[in-house]
Amino acid sequence: MDVFEKLKILTSAAKYDVACTSSGANKKAVPGGIGSASPWGICHSFAGDGRCISLLKLLMTNVCINDCKYCVNRCSNDVQRTFFTPRELADLTINFYRRNYIEGLFLSSGVINNADYTCEQMIETLRILREEYRFSGYIHAKAVPGADTALVAKLGMLADRISVNIELPSQRSLQLLAPDKPAESILTPMEFICHRIQENISDRKTFRHTPKFAPAGQSTQMIIGATPDTDYQILRLSHALYSKYRLKRVFYSAYIPVSSNTLLPPVGSKPPLLREHRLYQADWLLRFYGFSPGELLDKENPNFNPFIDPKCNWALNHMEFFPVEVNRASYQELLRVPGIGVTGAKRIISTRRTGVLNFDGLKKLGIVLKRARYFITCGGRTVEGLKCNQDEILKSLLSKRALSMYNQGLPLQPQPEQLSFFDEPLLSEGDNRKCLTGQI
Amino acid sequence: MPDGSDIVYSYDGSFEGLLCCVFESLEKREVPAEILLKDAPQGVLFPVKNIITDIHKYDRVLSAVTDKISFSALDFARHAFLTCLPQKERYILLFLRLGFQYGASVMDMLTDEVVNTLFKAVKHLKRESHLLKGFIRFSVNSNVLTAEIEPKNYVLPLLSRHFCGRYPEEHFLIYDRTHGMALVYRPYQSKIIPIEDFLLSEPDPEEQAYREMWQLFYNSIEVEGRHNPKCRISHMPKRYWKYMTEFQNKKNCLPKLCEPCLKD
Numbered sequence: 001m002d003v004f005e006k007l008k009i010l011t012s013a014a015k016y017d018v019a020c021t022s023s024g025a026n027k028k029a030v031p032g033g034i035g036s037a038s039p040w041g042i043c044h045s046f047a048g049d050g051r052c053i054s055l056l057k058l059l060m061t062n063v064c065i066n067d068c069k070y071c072v073n074r075c076s077n078d079v080q081r082t083f084f085t086p087r088e089l090a091d092l093t094i095n096f097y098r099r100n101y102i103e104g105l106f107l108s109s110g111v112i113n114n115a116d117y118t119c120e121q122m123i124e125t126l127r128i129l130r131e132e133y134r135f136s137g138y139i140h141a142k143a144v145p146g147a148d149t150a151l152v153a154k155l156g157m158l159a160d161r162i163s164v165n166i167e168l169p170s171q172r173s174l175q176l177l178a179p180d181k182p183a184e185s186i187l188t189p190m191e192f193i194c195h196r197i198q199e200n201i202s203d204r205k206t207f208r209h210t211p212k213f214a215p216a217g218q219s220t221q222m223i224i225g226a227t228p229d230t231d232y233q234i235l236r237l238s239h240a241l242y243s244k245y246r247l248k249r250v251f252y253s254a255y256i257p258v259s260s261n262t263l264l265p266p267v268g269s270k271p272p273l274l275r276e277h278r279l280y281q282a283d284w285l286l287r288f289y290g291f292s293p294g295e296l297l298d299k300e301n302p303n304f305n306p307f308i309d310p311k312c313n314w315a316l317n318h319m320e321f322f323p324v325e326v327n328r329a330s331y332q333e334l335l336r337v338p339g340i341g342v343t344g345a346k347r348i349i350s351t352r353r354t355g356v357l358n359f360d361g362l363k364k365l366g367i368v369l370k371r372a373r374y375f376i377t378c379g380g381r382t383v384e385g386l387k388c389n390q391d392e393i394l395k396s397l398l399s400k401r402a403l404s405m406y407n408q409g410l411p412l413q414p415q416p417e418q419l420s421f422f423d424e425p426l427l428s429e430g431d432n433r434k435c436l437t438g439q440i
Numbered sequence: 441m442p443d444g445s446d447i448v449y450s451y452d453g454s455f456e457g458l459l460c461c462v463f464e465s466l467e468k469r470e471v472p473a474e475i476l477l478k479d480a481p482q483g484v485l486f487p488v489k490n491i492i493t494d495i496h497k498y499d500r501v502l503s504a505v506t507d508k509i510s511f512s513a514l515d516f517a518r519h520a521f522l523t524c525l526p527q528k529e530r531y532i533l534l535f536l537r538l539g540f541q542y543g544a545s546v547m548d549m550l551t552d553e554v555v556n557t558l559f560k561a562v563k564h565l566k567r568e569s570h571l572l573k574g575f576i577r578f579s580v581n582s583n584v585l586t587a588e589i590e591p592k593n594y595v596l597p598l599l600s601r602h603f604c605g606r607y608p609e610e611h612f613l614i615y616d617r618t619h620g621m622a623l624v625y626r627p628y629q630s631k632i633i634p635i636e637d638f639l640l641s642e643p644d645p646e647e648q649a650y651r652e653m654w655q656l657f658y659n660s661i662e663v664e665g666r667h668n669p670k671c672r673i674s675h676m677p678k679r680y681w682k683y684m685t686e687f688q689n690k691k692n693c694l695p696k697l698c699e700p701c702l703k704d
């Protein structure tokens with residue numbers, strides 16, 4: 001098989017992995033070498049689906065001994081199999097990198113022979129890049145569940161970011177759909193990586209030249225919509241992952257049906273993109289806006305409203321918090337206003353030092369007044385002629401299309417048909433906590 | 441505001457020259473209605489005062505800016521000078537005059553018309569240069585990397601550090617067609633020089649193979665169930681596509697871009 005065919009197969013097999021960011025590392029090329037990394041990451045292109053292409057994202061092989069039901073590479077699936085040798089992969093990476101096609105490599109793999117062997121092949125690829133090519137560009141490596149921790153440690157010394165996919169949001173789902181991946185095989189390396197990163201940070205304080213272990217941190221990914229887990233469960237799980245394992249990012253991937261299995265949404269049903277979008281918005285609110293999962297959802301309302309974003313939803317349910325006075329409100333208070341984001345809030349804070357802000361000024365700062373006006377005052381005043389009733393507010397917060405669907409009581413996205421799986425009792429609340437204490 | 445708006449300055453187009461205009465404006469307590477390039481066609485009604493670039497005056501303004509305003513204000517003015525904002529010279533002059541009046545806090549006066557306009561222009565510049573760090577495509581030819589761009593702002597000075605730091609052992613050239621300039625690098629030396637024209641040579645078989653592999657990768661990585669051209673365009677405006685390898689074949693080219701792409 002020529003390299004073109006391999007590339008095609010191993011790219012297509014990797015495309016469902018959502019993470020493609022190259023952020024979090026800051027490195028210069030070493031003498032005689034090539035490559036650098038910038039803390040914010042760089043997008044090199046955008047695919048037809050609108051997602052950023054930053055890294056050469058592919059599988060080392062799509063051969064896999066496991067049979068995860070939701071995965072195209074499961075051993076029971078009838079697809080063509082192939083693999084790249086470490087040398088082929090390293091050469092391809094460097095040649096793409098020289099042409100500025102990519103920011104680096106995102107290497108993942110099916111499990112070939114066994115987890116340790118797979119991990120060793122990945123290590124060899126990274127070794128060629130780092131040692132022979134003296135490559136300082138970004139490398140994201142996926143730890144193979146079940147691989148020896150010594151190998152994971154080696155991988156982390158070569159990669160900038162390392163990730164273990166949590167795959168599904170609860171233990172039950174995992175048992176049903178990924179029978180070959182006991183939860184420990186996911187959580188043990190996650191915990192190990194977290195410890196190594198912390199250890200490495202403190203070592204580096206003592207011995208300045210200690211080489212870095214995964215300087216861009218750890219991330220994970222879970223599939224949304226393949227199982228009946230609620231948004232509330234998912235968000236609490238993410239929150240716990242951020243605090244317990246200090247993950248840099250949790251990625252959500254709307255499930256795209258790739259197999260017919262009574263346990264899964266049927267092939268041909270639409271991926272729940274809107275739900276994925278809402279989860280990203282909420283994730284953002286957790287990480288940068290100081291929200292906790294319990295503020296956004298609860299047992300009674302365990303799923304996000306498809307019509308309205310989580311922040312607006314929170315605001316509408318907490319009108320007692322508003323209006324806030326932009327000339328006095330704290331940064332945290334400003335962040336809670338629909339239409340004011342992180343940049344907007346920062347600009348308000350610095351600009352108001354030079355004089356009193358009015359509505360005109362806010363517009364210049366890029367504040368979306370159409371939304372924000374219901375929730376703020378400027379010098380004690382609201383926007384002139386403002387009608388502050390539920391209808392008006394909804395109109396300003398929803399898109400035209402969403403509003404009309406909302407009024408007609410239509411769902412925003414076609415729902416997949418009810419499946420046998422959904423008839424089972426929903427998972428208990430304690431499930432995701434258990435999963436984080438390692439007993440998932 | 442001091443009067444003198446019936447006066448027009450002309451200068452040599454350098455940042456040093458512009459700061460000499462600022463010197464003149466402060467000394468004569470006048471604000472020019474316009475600041476023109478020395479050899480620009482002059483159909484102006486007002487008398488034109490030619491400002492000579494004098495390195496001593498430049499130095500004095502420079503240290504006044506850092507002393508009385510701030511280093512970040514100087515940095516900001518330097519960036520503003522690279523933007524494609526019409527009449528950027530006059531805006532920069534007004535900005536510095538405001539700075540001398542209000543001190544360091546001028547950088548926070550985002551609701552002021554002048555500061556706001558410049559702020560947006562600099563943001564545009566930085567965004568364009570950031571995008572180009574990713575969108576630039578090199579072709580490898582006899583071991584030299586060459587690329588072409590057509591930016592609105594003069595981004596080469598901002599790209600220089602990034603690419604020189606990334607490819608320290610390579611020889612490369614980035615040609616800016618808009619401004620007729622090129623960033624040229626060979627191990628450990630770089631400069632930006634004017635270039636008349638530049639023609640990319642035909643790809644050799646190896647180069648061609650990598651281009652095709654990249655196109656193959658680009659097409660394979662899309663998840664069809666999520667096709668979203670609107671989102672792609674908003675992240676990657678079409679004007680950048682012209683020089684990007686992934687769009688240089690029939691399949692991906694938009695009708696509008698096809699002709700020049702195919703002729704190459």
Ligand code: SF4
Pocket residue numbers: 064065066067068071072073074075109110111
């Ligand atoms: S182990 Fe990974 S590649 Fe293999 S079937 Fe499971 S998810 Fe797919």
